[in-house]
Amino acid sequence: MSRAIRPAGAHFPVAVVGGGQAGLSMSYCLRQRGVEHVVIEANRVGHEWRERRWDSFCLVTPNWQCRLPGYPYRGDDPDGFMVRDEIVRYLEDYVAFFHPPLVEGVSVNRLRRTPAGVFELSTTAGDFTADQVVVATGPYHTPSVPPMAQRLPDDIVQVHSSRYRGPAQLPDGAVLVVGTGQSGCQIAEDLHLAGRPVHLAVGSAPRVARFYRGRDCVAWLDEMGHYDRSIDEFDDAGAVRMRVNHYVTGRDGGRDIDLRAFARDGMRLYGRLTGISGMALEFADDLKVNLDHADAVAEGIKDAIDAYIGAHDIAAPDEPRYVPVWEPAEQPGSLGLEAAGITSVVWSTGFRRDHRWIEAPVFDGRGYPMHWRGATSTPGLHFLGLPWQHSWGSGRFEAVGRDAGFLADHIDASRRLADVCGTLTGAPSELASALPIG
Numbered sequence: 176m177s178r179a180i181r182p183a184g185a186h187f188p189v190a191v192v193g194g195g196q197a198g199l200s201m202s203y204c205l206r207q208r209g210v211e212h213v214v215i216e217a218n219r220v221g222h223e224w225r226e227r228r229w230d231s232f233c234l235v236t237p238n239w240q241c242r243l244p245g246y247p248y249r250g251d252d253p254d255g256f257m258v259r260d261e262i263v264r265y266l267e268d269y270v271a272f273f274h275p276p277l278v279e280g281v282s283v284n285r286l287r288r289t290p291a292g293v294f295e296l297s298t299t300a301g302d303f304t305a306d307q308v309v310v311a312t313g314p315y316h317t318p319s320v321p322p323m324a325q326r327l328p329d330d331i332v333q334v335h336s337s338r339y340r341g342p343a344q345l346p347d348g349a350v351l352v353v354g355t356g357q358s359g360c361q362i363a364e365d366l367h368l369a370g371r372p373v374h375l376a377v378g379s380a381p382r383v384a385r386f387y388r389g390r391d392c393v394a395w396l397d398e399m400g401h402y403d404r405s406i407d408e409f410d411d412a413g414a415v416r417m418r419v420n421h422y423v424t425g426r427d428g429g430r431d432i433d434l435r436a437f438a439r440d441g442m443r444l445y446g447r448l449t450g451i452s453g454m455a456l457e458f459a460d461d462l463k464v465n466l467d468h469a470d471a472v473a474e475g476i477k478d479a480i481d482a483y484i485g486a487h488d489i490a491a492p493d494e495p496r497y498v499p500v501w502e503p504a505e506q507p508g509s510l511g512l513e514a515a516g517i518t519s520v521v522w523s524t525g526f527r528r529d530h531r532w533i534e535a536p537v538f539d540g541r542g543y544p545m546h547w548r549g550a551t552s553t554p555g556l557h558f559l560g561l562p563w564q565h566s567w568g569s570g571r572f573e574a575v576g577r578d579a580g581f582l583a584d585h586i587d588a589s590r591r592l593a594d595v596c597g598t599l600t601g602a603p604s605e606l607a608s609a610l611p612i613g
């Protein structure tokens with residue numbers, strides 16, 4: 176519930192843009208440190224989960240990984256996976272728990288830093304200023320659909336995964352699902368379970384088994400320290416940040432997503448969709464490679480778990496390894512839309528970042544903010560909630576709180592230093608030369 180804060184014309188020590196789990200975590204951590212701030216949310220808290228997830232959606236990560244600062248998951252199913260409406264309620268309950276200084280229904284359209292070193296935020300409810308800003312607008316902005324979508328005939332219904340709700344939303348007939356990241360795999364399964372004929376264009380995403388040797392693989396990886404690994408430990412940090420997530424599901428208590436089993440049971444699998452020509456779809460001949468790769472990654476994770484169990488002499492039940500239940504006999508290079516009876520397409524092809532409203536020299540050539548643990552080279556401008564901002568869980572419930580705590584310390588220290596020096600750390604200022612160095 177919005178409190179009666181009217182930001183227009185006001186000045187705040189800190190403005191947090193975005194009231195999702197990242198923005199709320201930031202607010203909680205700033206409150207803990209006594210830092211005055213405001214949180215500006217374009218829609219309502221929980222918007223992303225409420226409006227951009229399908230009806231059967233549930234978390235892929237177990238509930239115990241929901242560790243919002245001061246408010247870890249408190250339900251009776253820590254090993255389960257909250258469904259969409261429970262996730263929304265978790266966030267709403269968080270708001271009720273600490274009453275952040277939240278303004279909902281206001282969008283920040285422009286952010287710039289004045290020569291005086293103050294941030295100006297232009298919003299749909301007027302302008303205001305802040306000494307420091309945290310951009311917590313999420314990692315997934317604009318639905319990404321390849322331009323070839325325009326070549327599909329007009330009578331084919333097209334939806335992006337963020338607009339998919341359930342099988343009944345699509346016209347009768349077969350569905351083409353493009354992409355096998357987490358969304359594509361889960362949507363293909365959703366349609367498959369509803370008895371819809373599904374054609375699936377399989378990409379190169381890896382997979383992970385749900386359970387192995389008596390526990391959720393996430394629990395093993397957590398114990399093995401995997402989620403504490405910092406991005407600084409990777410030589411290819413840029414590539415790590417762009418990696419596609421492993422596919423698996425939390426549906427019905429959690430299980431593997433095995434595309435080969437879907438194929439055995441009637442789903443039609445293809446390689447990557449490479450083109451649309453008239454009434455024909457064209458696919459790369461990488462189906463076998465992609466399936467083999469996904470399995471190899473899943474089995475590699477099991478190897479690591481086995482090694483950990485062995486090294487620590489842990490009593491864990493043995494478990495036979497995965498044996499492929501289906502192999503592609505042929506790799507169809509094309510498919511006629513009409514012959515296949517395809518009447519709709521679900522583009523599960525991800526999202527693009529959109530930070531164009533931020534006027535600051537902090538982005539690389541791909542539009543990714545250059546930062547260290549969320550702090551940028553523009554003094555006072557910070558990001559929170561980016562995938563792999565610091566660790567695997569940065570863009571997830573698991574570690575957004577840890578990152579928020581780190582940034583809150585940094586923001587608080589910058590504020591205190593600015594009180595002494597008259598400027599934010601690193602700001603171009605006559606005073607900078609007066610700072611004691613060395």
Ligand SMILES: Cc1cc2nc3c(=O)[nH]c(=O)nc-3n(C[C@H](O)[C@H](O)[C@H](O)COP(=O)(O)OP(=O)(O)OC[C@H]3O[C@@H](n4cnc5c(N)ncnc54)[C@H](O)[C@@H]3O)c2cc1C
Nearest residue numbers: 193195196197217223234235236282283312313560571572
């Ligand atoms: C399909 C899918 C499945 C996922 N599954 C899991 C999972 O199982 N477990 C897990 O931990 N994570 C999962 N995630 C990742 C992550 O938890 C979510 O993306 C989550 O929504 C990120 O939270 P956030 O607060 O960083 O961003 P968001 O939830 O995107 O919140 C950002 C907020 O900022 C607001 N906003 C944007 N621009 C502006 C602006 N200019 N002015 C004001 N407000 C603005 C938006 O309205 C939004 O409410 C999943 C993500 C996706 C897409």
